Amino acid sequence: MLKKFLDTILFTEIGQGLKLTLRHMFMKKVTSQYPKEKLVLADGYRGFIAHRRYDDGVERCVGCDLCEAICPAKAIRVVSDIHPEIPDRRYAKEYTLDFTRCIFCGFCVVACPVNALSMTKEFAHSSFTRNGLIYSKEQMLALGDRAGADSDAYLKVRNMWEAENSGKDEGHYHFPPISLGG
């Protein structure tokens, strides 16, 4: 009876209730001040998909259409053709990725035989129009250029870097020289 009376006048229940809150006042802060502060994302983070280049700046994509074939959301469209400058090389004349449809499953990156695609840590792309989220190849290359080492890190952590470094000729699509004329 007395205990109940004391509890009532001393607000012990509130104290109990605030115990967790009060304890956290002295712990390290978890909330980050997005967008002023940015989180450190894991290397395997599946953000926006980017196109990659070789070290000499040549785009990697050979327009093989395998990403288009595997895409479960049918977000990718590839139109391949002969490269206008590098003779006898296949490339993607048009490459569009509709990020409104993309489900960020990463299948396309797995399918890519030349590691031309990778997922970046960028995730905050918004647009006022739907068309603004349909990315062309140039936009995706720019994404890749921005992502830099992040795109490599994704491939490494997802075990797709082997083809890059294996030294076997399967990984690199070098194209045989052509003999014209004669």
Next chain:
Amino acid sequence: MVKLTVNGKEVDVPAGTTILHAASAAGFSIPTFCYNPRMDPAGSCRICAVELEDSKRTVMGCITQVTEGMKVLTESSKVHEARKTNLELLLLHHPLDCPVCDCGGECPLQNMSFSYGGTDSRFESHRNDEPEDMKSEVLVFNSNRCILCGKCVRICDEIQDVHAIGFINRGFDTIIGPPLGKKLDCEFCGDCLEVCPTGAITDRFVRYQFRPWQMEKTETTCTSCSSGCRMVVDTENESIVRISSREGLGPNEGSICVVGRFGFNGVQSKSRLEAPHVKKAQRLVPSTWDEVLPELSTKLSAIISRGEGRVAGLASSRLPLEDAFLFQRFMRQVLKTNFLDSEARQGFMNMALPLVSATGSLRPMVDHEDIVKADLIVVLGADPAVESNITGLAIKKAVRKNRAALYLVHGRDVSISSRAREVIRLAPGYEAVFLRTLRETLSSGTNDLSSEVRVRLDGWGVNPDAFLRLVSDVKSSKRTIFVTGRRFHRSDAAFEASHELIRLMGERGLFASEGSGLFVLPESGNDLGVLMMGASFEWLPGLLETKNSEQRSVWENHWNTKLPSGGGGLREILGGIESGEIRALISFGVDPLRFLPDSAGVRKILSKLELIVVADLFQGPLADMAHYVLPAASSFERTGHMVSAEGFVQPLAPAMAPWGNALSEGNMILRLAAQMGCPLPFDSIEAVSAEIFRIFPDLRPSTRNASYFQGKTGEILLSIPRSQPPHKAERESVNSRMTDFLKQTPHPIAAPVVGDEVTKGENTFVMTLSKSINHAGTQTLLDSNLMTIEGEGFLRVPRQWARKMKLKKGACVSVSTSHGRISLPIDPVSGMAEGEVHFPFHFADARFMELFPGKVSFNAHSGAQSGQTIDVKVEPIA
């Protein structure tokens, strides 16, 4: 019969069968790379390994013949091991560049590796890194990907008989390509491309532009010539990416010629008409169907209200049966005129008229299977490999496989000449007298020629000894087939020559005996069908005669209307326009200004018309004069049925949406007739098909797939029996009519007119217009692919003459007649008759046509245009 067990299942097969066929009969399929049912087995890929249970050995299924009591295992672990090892060896040097290889996705090697191959190879070797052979504009040879199955070499040798590619080098260095590292120079049929199981041979026109899984496949019929090849049109987003075939599909069994395979770009070129055009203030301005049709119907109604026969109509021979049927019914019933004609009048009519009067049918009595089995094939004025490629293949096969005697009566060597037992040179225009001499010699029973006849034959350029050999072969042969083609049909005396030929064949009893007969090569895709549907003034549908009131009343009663008689063909139409009787001309894809000489004169005649309506794919000389130009749908955008030279009735399937606002001719006619208040009782083209098939049960769709063809899967199945469709003419009815025909007196032959306008001199030649293998009609000139292959018309001159004149290929010569002069590049070819030159008619433009006499002349009997052969003087330009 041999009894054996396959995987424990007993099966009886004839002796000499291979294990592959026996297993197929038992219902087990064995994988193959180098095997193709059309060719002799080679046994080079070693993937069809099977195990023999008793001897524990693996043998090759495609080349091993069955023996009594053999026990075959097709799926044992030993077999798997053998196939896997073979694949590892095949992949030893094969570059794994599937992502950039055009074959990726439809590659048997890829599929097989997927089903048998492990992920690792036990063998280590270098990958081949040879440069690709890009010398040819058509095909790319990539020797790295080649597994040396030899299919391409064999199909070029055994089926096409062209021998353009072969094995080069030996051992590991072996590659496939044109001999001596030269540029590929062949008929460009692309069959090697089709059979290649890897990406070793790829198509350069669509290189890197497609993936097989992205494309929609539509099976349709080619309309470029009368072969009636079935083909598969691959489209992506309503545009044609490529044309391929499927092994065993259609009467062509999977072969398509260069025009069919590569000539699809014309119909999707920018110059296609997209909207109806109306002439306003001397200019054609785009309009819509809703505006054009009422205007047009008012104008037509005003003209036909003045009486019968005020409108004339021309129809292209590429129209399907349905459109041709609607065309003639519209002309006769709605426009009340019998002035109608088709492209067949340019030459084929010379054969069709005598043939129908003698046999009552346009359908052939023989087909390609009979040609292959024939003892004797006489080709009269035709180049089968060029005019109807698949007929050419059948003839080549008959000679190669069955040692048929081939006689070629032609002015020059054509592509099958080298297989001929005898090439009989015959100057153009002498066909009728030649055939009469042949007929008389055959019926006289003597085995020698009088000196008078010898002199006559010599005069026509014919070698009398060769002639005698032909006579004795015709006498001894059991299965004789005569083949006629463009040169025969278009010669000045073609009508008489056709009469003579039919009489000769009738007298020899060739219409009566099974396996013998006449095989006519029409020029366009549906010449036979258009005529059967009555798109000519002589015939109503079903080849009933318009002039015969009894036969006319059949259709009059059926349509419940009165049909006009009289009328006429192209000759009468031009006459009627000139006299002012005909006030309007409707042309469905026929441009007389392109093929008639004296275009200025014809233009003057046509300018008298009140109304010219042209329905076509492209703008042309006649469309420039027209008051209404209507965009027509191409053969890739419509439904309908075509009758092939073999008599098959095969469907067209729309592979892409109509170009712009284009409509098929049949739909235009249906809408126009409804607009004119006289609707035809059909609401769609399908309804017309149903009506045609109801009235003519023998025109129901028919085709012949190879026995091993198995529908849509594209797999080869070796044991499906083939059903014989009723595509041939009935021999009984033909025979009964032939007896009447033979009782008639032979048709008189006018003496051949020899051009005398140019004084015969050293450089004087007879010039004929020929068909090029790389083009069909004039529309293919708008096709970028075919123009890459052949982009310029060369005057073919005898090589010995060019050598004498010191002229090389491409040198310009001046070609002149008394009417005009033009300079043309030459192409010296061997095997031409001394005084003959020829020029591909596709490239005969208005300037070229000025060489011809200023007056259009016609054959008196058939109304077909004559004078298509002229004397020219060819001189080098100094």
